[in-house]
Amino acid sequence: MLEPLVATLITSAARTITGARSLWLGCGPQAVQRIYFANHSSHGDFVLLWASLPPALRKVTRPVAGADYWQTRPLRRYIINRVFNGVLIDRERKEPVDNPLQPMLDALANGDSLIIFPEGTRNLEEEGLLPFKSGIYHLAKSYPQAQVIPVWIANLNRVMPKGRFLPLPLLCTTSFGAPLSLEDGESKEQFLERSRAALLAMAPEHS
Template sequence: MSGPQAKPSFAGRMVQAVVIVFARFITATRGRWEGVAPIDEQRIYFANHVSHGDFVLIWTALPRRLRSRTRPVAGSDYWLKGSLRRFIGRDVFNAVLIDRNRDTRADDPIVQMSDALDAGESLIVFPEGTRNTTEAPLLAFKSGLYHLATARRSVALVPVWIDNLNRVMPKGEFVPIPLICTVTFGAALHLGETEAKQEFLTRAEAALLALSPKANTL
């Protein structure tokens, strides 16, 4: 399953519209563009990950013409399990599905993501690698973001902080509580010419964490 995937089906697009209306109803999401403008420029959005709804929220905050060219990156171990998840992952969200298991995977995730970028699309990635269910605001980034930045140096890396969604639907609950969520887009980053891996990841973590409203009130 390497290479660009097919465009979402008609049914997929209908479900997509319903999901976005529902997300607005529950969270009244609005994007706060603090570091970059909502313009049609190729980007890698990297965000904190607290809930399965995260990329729906980022999507909802994006203007429509950007949304159709922005694909989330998600784990195939989760999204290919069962036909409903497969439909949602592929047809509704048009996700780039990567295999997180290093030992069994057939495709290199960095190659899959680079292919999508080469096709002109923007990506949404969650560099923590998994949902953060701890009390800590942010988990340490996995190295994927660095490898992606190395593979496509020219693409802007935009930090995106999603706030409050963990209160809307805590892990293990299935009824969402309507609460206002915000999606804050920060200033773009680029990998420095001589920047080492850990140095870059620490800088990216700090840039994301700085967008959290809690960081601003302390």
């Protein structure tokens, strides 16, 4: 099987190009079920976050990605399905009766951890976060036993800015914060704002 070798090559390249450092500030790399949620500025975000995990955690952690992007080309399909065992979601919702969260709920029911991007799309601004989609709230409500971990990815959008062929030699960091959980009586709006604030607090300019 070539997939483990390809995964090693991709993760090694990601760490070499970005000089990535993992900062476990509010939690440790423990073998517990988690929902990692991060800021989103590049298609390489989930690769860098996944590469930042110890090998044992990578085996049980699945990135959530849009099927409309990753299913369009054979190489993308191979990488997301065979190498990363990604959870693909239909962001276009061709069938309105389908629950777009179901693939993620199935993965959590299987005991997997997830990597999600609650902004829903890439944020091309230099600072701040887009408003969070409601999916993270529903996942936290459906699986309260899973730790919800904020992860700030710093500098990746500057390493490979749009239109540039070669990466810039900048240091990237993935900062892992303290676990969150849905509190008793907490509304969807309150949880989304609290989780968004927790992630923004991990940004270097806020730390």
